[in-house]
Amino acid sequence: MKIWAYVALAALLIGAAGAAAKSLHSAGYNQRDREVQQDIIDAQVKAEEDAEARWAASVVAATQAIRIEERIIERIREVEILVPTIVERIVELTPECSDLGPAYAGLLNDQIRAGNGIQIAASADNPDG
Numbered sequence: 001m002k003i004w005a006y007v008a009l010a011a012l013l014i015g016a017a018g019a020a021a022k023s024l025h026s027a028g029y030n031q032r033d034r035e036v037q038q039d040i041i042d043a044q045v046k047a048e049e050d051a052e053a054r055w056a057a058s059v060v061a062a063t064q065a066i067r068i069e070e071r072i073i074e075r076i077r078e079v080e081i082l083v084p085t086i087v088e089r090i091v092e093l094t095p096e097c098s099d100l101g102p103a104y105a106g107l108l109n110d111q112i113r114a115g116n117g118i119q120i121a122a123s124a125d126n127p128d129g
Contacts, residue, residue, distance in 0.1 A: 075114035083107050 086107055 072114055076111055079107055079111040079114055083111075
């Protein structure tokens, strides 16, 4: 064989070895790229699930807060309805009373407590008897 044939054969072998090495090297990078991409997708899915769980928890908390606020508003309305009745009773019983007495202050305090979400016991000085 002539020298140029040996050079061509050596170039062919070196090219084939280089192509094989490059292919193996690229396959490793491609595999790592796929793993990283899958890790990113998994992290996104987990983040979405966590966000949905936090959203559901906030909905439950908001629903409970709304129910509490509704009860407070209902109690305030009840107290506001009682105020004119108490005032009329005080005026009927003691027309000379100008400060409306402790019953009015008690109702006002009940209204404030109800607005703050504090449970109030039945009043000991019930004006209705």
